[in-house]
Amino acid sequence: MTIEIRPITPAEAKEYLRVLPYANGFPQEEPEPSAWYAGRAAWPPQVPATPADLDRYAEQLQADWIRPQAAFVDGKIAGGSAIVSVEVTVPGGRQVALGGVTSTAVLPTYRRRGLLRQIMGAMLDDCRERGESLAGLSASEGTIYGRYGFSPATFQHRWEVRRTDVAFRDEFTDTGSLELVDAAEAGSVWQVLHERIRAVRVGEISPLPGRWQGLDALPADGAGRAHHLVHRDAAGEVDGAAIFRLPWATDPADAGELQVEAFEALTQEAYRALWGLLLDFDLTKRVVAARRPVDEPLRWMLTNPRALKLTRTRDNLWLNILDVRRALEARTYAASDVLVLEVAGGSYRLDAGPEGASCTATSESADLSLGLNELGTLYLGGVGVSELAHAGRVAEHTTRALSRLDALLRPDRAPHNAVGF
Numbered sequence: 001m002t003i004e005i006r007p008i009t010p011a012e013a014k015e016y017l018r019v020l021p022y023a024n025g026f027p028q029e030e031p032e033p034s035a036w037y038a039g040r041a042a043w044p045p046q047v048p049a050t051p052a053d054l055d056r057y058a059e060q061l062q063a064d065w066i067r068p069q070a071a072f073v074d075g076k077i078a079g080g081s082a083i084v085s086v087e088v089t090v091p092g093g094r095q096v097a098l099g100g101v102t103s104t105a106v107l108p109t110y111r112r113r114g115l116l117r118q119i120m121g122a123m124l125d126d127c128r129e130r131g132e133s134l135a136g137l138s139a140s141e142g143t144i145y146g147r148y149g150f151s152p153a154t155f156q157h158r159w160e161v162r163r164t165d166v167a168f169r170d171e172f173t174d175t176g177s178l179e180l181v182d183a184a185e186a187g188s189v190w191q192v193l194h195e196r197i198r199a200v201r202v203g204e205i206s207p208l209p210g211r212w213q214g215l216d217a218l219p220a221d222g223a224g225r226a227h228h229l230v231h232r233d234a235a236g237e238v239d240g241a242a243i244f245r246l247p248w249a250t251d252p253a254d255a256g257e258l259q260v261e262a263f264e265a266l267t268q269e270a271y272r273a274l275w276g277l278l279l280d281f282d283l284t285k286r287v288v289a290a291r292r293p294v295d296e297p298l299r300w301m302l303t304n305p306r307a308l309k310l311t312r313t314r315d316n317l318w319l320n321i322l323d324v325r326r327a328l329e330a331r332t333y334a335a336s337d338v339l340v341l342e343v344a345g346g347s348y349r350l351d352a353g354p355e356g357a358s359c360t361a362t363s364e365s366a367d368l369s370l371g372l373n374e375l376g377t378l379y380l381g382g383v384g385v386s387e388l389a390h391a392g393r394v395a396e397h398t399t400r401a402l403s404r405l406d407a408l409l410r411p412d413r414a415p416h417n418a419v420g421f
């Protein structure tokens with residue numbers, strides 16, 4: 001058996017696609033509605049790609065933002081994955097290049113022979129050569145990617161609330177306006193809105209080209225068509241939007257559900273106005289919202305904070321720190337301090353502050369020791385340093401080093417990415 005790992009040529013695109021789950025129909029690996037899915041089914045049904053789909057996907061693979069990599073066994077493609085070039089917003093607002101691993105699969109007959117290990121090695125080398133200090137992915141299973149250095153860095157919630165349980169604490173008068181728009185208008189609104197959101201939201205990812213086109217073609221999977229709601233401020237500027245569905249249900253128990261698939265607001269007024277309408281939509285009984293941040297403010301706007309029931313929590317973006325020094329210098333910090341970190345055997349002096357940081361190799365003794373997985377989880381500030389220390393994954397060598405690093409890393413809001421790749 002001869003194995004060759006290399007990027008594919010344009011002529012090999014369809015052979016490569018036939019290996020991948022999204023061209024073949026995903027396995028039903030989610031036992032319950034996922035944190036990113038607002039529908040009732042465990043996983044939206046997927047069907048094998050049609051020849052027309054394959055033509056379209058094959059053309060997409062020629063774009064410069066995607067780098068497909070394949071494992072050839074005796075000349076035939078047996079496994080594949082790809083890196084997409086995206087950006088992630090880090091604390092301080094810099095949008096840092098991230099190699100996004102996506103569409104990973106090895107044919108069932110070639111699994112557990114090290115093909116993914118070799119593909120991943122080639123892809124991460126390619127990221128380093130291009131100067132990407134971070135790689136990322138979202139994981140189908142929690143056991144696969146830790147071994148390559150990836151670790152959960154952002155998380156998302158799915159929640160639901162009964163309409164009759166909703167009462168807002170405060171009176172509210174909207175100085176702006178709400179409007180239902182068509183998918184074409186929603187596409188242009190989302191493009192601008194998401195750019196403004198990701199400029200200020202730690203963890204948010206740049207959308208892949210075409211992300212906001214064809215919003216009317218979102219997979220319906222029996223959930224009805226997508227409706228597009230937009231909020232404008234008093235000056236007429238868009239400052240919030242939502243995409244929701246009102247699925248038809250044959251079972252009365254499931255009837256009257258409003259599913260929120262996407263929701264963004266730049267201001268507190270837009271946030272309150274959009275939820276005000278969605279949570280009191282005529283003829284509905286219940287609202288289900290997916291892909292929500294873990295620090296959803298809505299709970300704290302209700303007279304009954306228990307009304308909002310969390311039905312799923314899941315890791316979202318996994319990070320892999322490919323260049324410790326550059327990654328630590330790319331972000332800003334919530335306090336000013338100097339710490340020596342031993343990361344995966346190397347020692348780094350981190351001189352950090354609200355304006356940025358310098359990070360240099362050092363022979364000084366370390367305040368803390370941790371591994372690359374731990375740094376990936378801590379990097380955006382979504383998990384406390386002490387939490388990992390209590391799990392035995394960060395070692396403290398000097399007094400208060402854990403709380404000092406915690407004070408540096410924590411952002412104001414939990415990191416969150418509503419967009420993936």
Ligand SMILES: CC(C)(COP(=O)(O)OP(=O)(O)OC[C@H]1O[C@@H](n2cnc3c(N)ncnc32)[C@H](O)[C@@H]1OP(=O)(O)O)[C@@H](O)C(=O)NCCC(=O)NCCS
Pocket residue numbers: 021079103104105106107110111112113114115116117118138139140141143144147
């Ligand atoms: C997940 C998948 C890509 C792994 O490919 P593979 O070529 O079999 O993986 P490798 O042989 O290189 O395995 C590397 C290591 O990961 C482990 N591993 C692989 N798949 C695993 C899984 N699903 N669960 C736990 N461990 C796994 C192997 O045991 C091996 O461990 P080692 O480093 O201790 O030797 C492949 O099994 C697959 O296509 N699964 C179905 C589709 C899927 O889940 N894709 C992921 C989409 S995000």
